[in-house]
Amino acid sequence: MRNQEIARIFYEIADFLEMEGVQFKPYAYEKAAITLETLKKDVAEIYKEGGKKALEGIPGVGKSIAEKIEEYLKTGKIKYYQDLKRKTPIKMEELTAVEGLGPKRAKVLYQKLGIRNLKDLERAARTHKIASLFGFDVKTEKNILEGIAFLKRSKGRFLLGEILPVVKEVYEKLKNLKEVKRVDPAGSVRRMKETIGDVDFLVITQPGGEEKIMDFFTSLPGIIKIWGKGTTKASVRMKEGFDMDIRVVPARSYGSALQYFTGSKEHNIATRKIAMDKGLKLSEYGLFRGPKMIVGKTEEEVYKTLGMQWVPPELRENQGEIEAALEGKLPKLIDYRDIKGDLHCHSKWDGGTNSIEEVVKTAQEMGYEYLGISDHTKFLRIEHGLDEKKLSEQRKEIEKLNSKLKNFKILQGAETNIMADGSIDIKDEALKKLDYVIAGIHSNFKMEKEKMTERIIKAMKNPNVDIISHPTGRILKRRDEYQIDFDKILRAAKETKTILEINSFPERLDLNDQNIRRAKEAGVKMIINTDAHHKDQLRYIEFGIAQARRGWVEKEDIINTKPLEKLLKFFK
Numbered sequence: 001m002r003n004q005e006i007a008r009i010f011y012e013i014a015d016f017l018e019m020e021g022v023q024f025k026p027y028a029y030e031k032a033a034i035t036l037e038t039l040k041k042d043v044a045e046i047y048k049e050g051g052k053k054a055l056e057g058i059p060g061v062g063k064s065i066a067e068k069i070e071e072y073l074k075t076g077k078i079k080y081y082q083d084l085k086r087k088t089p090i091k092m093e094e095l096t097a098v099e100g101l102g103p104k105r106a107k108v109l110y111q112k113l114g115i116r117n118l119k120d121l122e123r124a125a126r127t128h129k130i131a132s133l134f135g136f137d138v139k140t141e142k143n144i145l146e147g148i149a150f151l152k153r154s155k156g157r158f159l160l161g162e163i164l165p166v167v168k169e170v171y172e173k174l175k176n177l178k179e180v181k182r183v184d185p186a187g188s189v190r191r192m193k194e195t196i197g198d199v200d201f202l203v204i205t206q207p208g209g210e211e212k213i214m215d216f217f218t219s220l221p222g223i224i225k226i227w228g229k230g231t232t233k234a235s236v237r238m239k240e241g242f243d244m245d246i247r248v249v250p251a252r253s254y255g256s257a258l259q260y261f262t263g264s265k266e267h268n269i270a271t272r273k274i275a276m277d278k279g280l281k282l283s284e285y286g287l288f289r290g291p292k293m294i295v296g297k298t299e300e301e302v303y304k305t306l307g308m309q310w311v312p313p314e315l316r317e318n319q320g321e322i323e324a325a326l327e328g329k330l331p332k333l334i335d336y337r338d339i340k341g342d343l344h345c346h347s348k349w350d351g352g353t354n355s356i357e358e359v360v361k362t363a364q365e366m367g368y369e370y371l372g373i374s375d376h377t378k379f380l381r382i383e384h385g386l387d388e389k390k391l392s393e394q395r396k397e398i399e400k401l402n403s404k405l406k407n408f409k410i411l412q413g414a415e416t417n418i419m420a421d422g423s424i425d426i427k428d429e430a431l432k433k434l435d436y437v438i439a440g441i442h443s444n445f446k447m448e449k450e451k452m453t454e455r456i457i458k459a460m461k462n463p464n465v466d467i468i469s470h471p472t473g474r475i476l477k478r479r480d481e482y483q484i485d486f487d488k489i490l491r492a493a494k495e496t497k498t499i500l501e502i503n504s505f506p507e508r509l510d511l512n513d514q515n516i517r518r519a520k521e522a523g524v525k526m527i528i529n530t531d532a533h534h535k536d537q538l539r540y541i542e543f544g545i546a547q548a549r550r551g552w553v554e555k556e557d558i559i560n561t562k563p564l565e566k567l568l569k570f571f572k
């Protein structure tokens with residue numbers, strides 16, 4: 001798939017254009033990038049089948065952008081992009097990865113201080129060259145250094161959302177190979193951890209199939225380096241920057257190998273100790289008594305022989321699951337098919353890509369029973385936020401669509417803004433008319449802990465606010481949580497019957513697994529939403545459900561596992 005590469009370039013073009021102060025065009029490139037990122041079909045394929053015209057048929061792709069895609073597919077380059085880069089030779093992606101540093105500021109830093117990359121930026125900030133520039137101050141300098149430190153901490157890890165699509169593609173290819181009897185992704189991918197270091201595949205082969213599998217794996221498209229290739233093991237680097245390992249293991253050891261390579265290391269140490277206490281030895285080769293192998297073929301029999309329940313991979317972090325499994329008290333986790341609808345989706349009304357009708361169609365294809373449209377509201381002017389009047393116009397469209405739908409209901413919500421003082425940017429009378437109200441923080445992220453906590457609690461006390469979106473504000477690899485007293489937030493959520501969101505967007509996953517578990521223990525209800533800005537992003541729900549499972553959540557804890565009528569009862 002070339003889609004991701006091209007999307008990345010388009011995001012960068014958007015940044016370069018924004019830097020130049022160009023109007024509208026950056027937005028067009030960004031939109032095309034989002035579409036490409038979520039497109040299930042390979043653009044190269046689309047082009048091969050229908051040429052440039054077919055490319056123009058992709059939503060958000062006009063004539064000029066289609067030409068750029070064509071050029072890239074033919075030559076591997078886009079001249080327009082090369083020219084932009086030549087004009088301002090900075091590492092745009094690297095610099096704008098620093099929280100709070102946008103393209104415009106990057107340009108100023110380049111022009112005034114010659115800053116081209118992260119290294120230059122760090123040096124300039126450390127030697128206090130930035131604070132004295134017009135439009136910057138000591139605080140921005142401090143923020144830049146904090147942003148850089150944050151990037152360094154998360155370096156070398158990749159978002160589950162970036163990795164999983166590649167893993168699924170490779171998995172399908174391996175599965176279809178006639179030499180492959182069974183294949184599974186193991187490691188942190190199987191545990192659905194929010195970020196991934198590397199990908200680990202395990203395979204059982206048909207007799208004599210090892211060589212074929214090694215050859216196939218090391219010649220997958222997208223490989224830029226082969227670290228090693230043996231008879232049963234291989235390791236490669238993908239163009240996206242992450243590594244993939246594969247191991248062929250014998251069928252009789254497959255269960256114990258899968259258990260071992262799924263990890264986590266901490267979970268394994270604990271299971272090995274349990275084996276030892278029983279006079280057994282657990283390894284990737286099997287569960288042994290002395291030299292004799294007792295079991296090893298399946299994970300289930302390995303856990304059973306250890307006197308434990310089989311542990312869902314998402315729980316394997318040695319965070320209490322060992323004890324629970326020994327007592328037969330593991331939670332009955334929410335299932336990947338339990339969600340009945342998504343209540344956080346944006347539409348064309350606030351500048352999203354798709355019409356309400358289009359998003360609804362995807363929701364129906366996913367087997368949902370309802371969908372909530374929750375566009376941004378007026379404070380977010382850059383996001384074309386809706387005001388009271390627009391909301392009531394939107395209501396009419398939704399009612400009209402609903403009258404035509406069978407066995408499906410569109411709800412009207414809104415993702416309103418929690419202002420610095422905790423008030424909401426839409427009048428109460430207008431909020432009352434909505435089916436439900438989401439409130440989230442989209443500004444003033446850096447507030448003192450106490451003030452930030454009070455700000456969110458005040459929003460929860462608003463009798464119209466039902467859901468707090470992305471409650472802690474963290475952005476993976478970019479921004480830490482806001483300073484908040486989460487226990488206090490949980491108590492207030494419980495008291496005010498406010499629902500906390502598990503936002504499924506790969507960069508957010510907010511609440512994260514640990515906060516989800518705390519919320520569950522506090523008896524706070526949650527909702528798993530996607531925050532989709534494009535219809536295909538409704539599929540991100542998988543990542544939110546994975547986090548919920550990692551947070552020990554059961555079906556009962558999540559309100560959008562309920563049918564519509566029961567769901568509505570949770571709103572104030």
Ligand code: DGT
Pocket residue numbers: 186187188189193195196197198199200260261262263264265268269
């Ligand atoms: P990652 O790749 O950093 O996201 O995390 P994992 O969990 O996939 O770790 P990785 O790829 O280093 O190893 C895969 C699994 O192999 C790991 O989850 C548990 C097992 N493993 C690796 N090293 C050790 C070890 O030193 N001791 C034990 N008991 N298990 C290990």
Ligand code: CA
Pocket residue numbers: 187188189197198199200
């Ligand atoms: Ca791994």
Ligand code: CA
Pocket residue numbers: 187198199200245
């Ligand atoms: Ca590995």
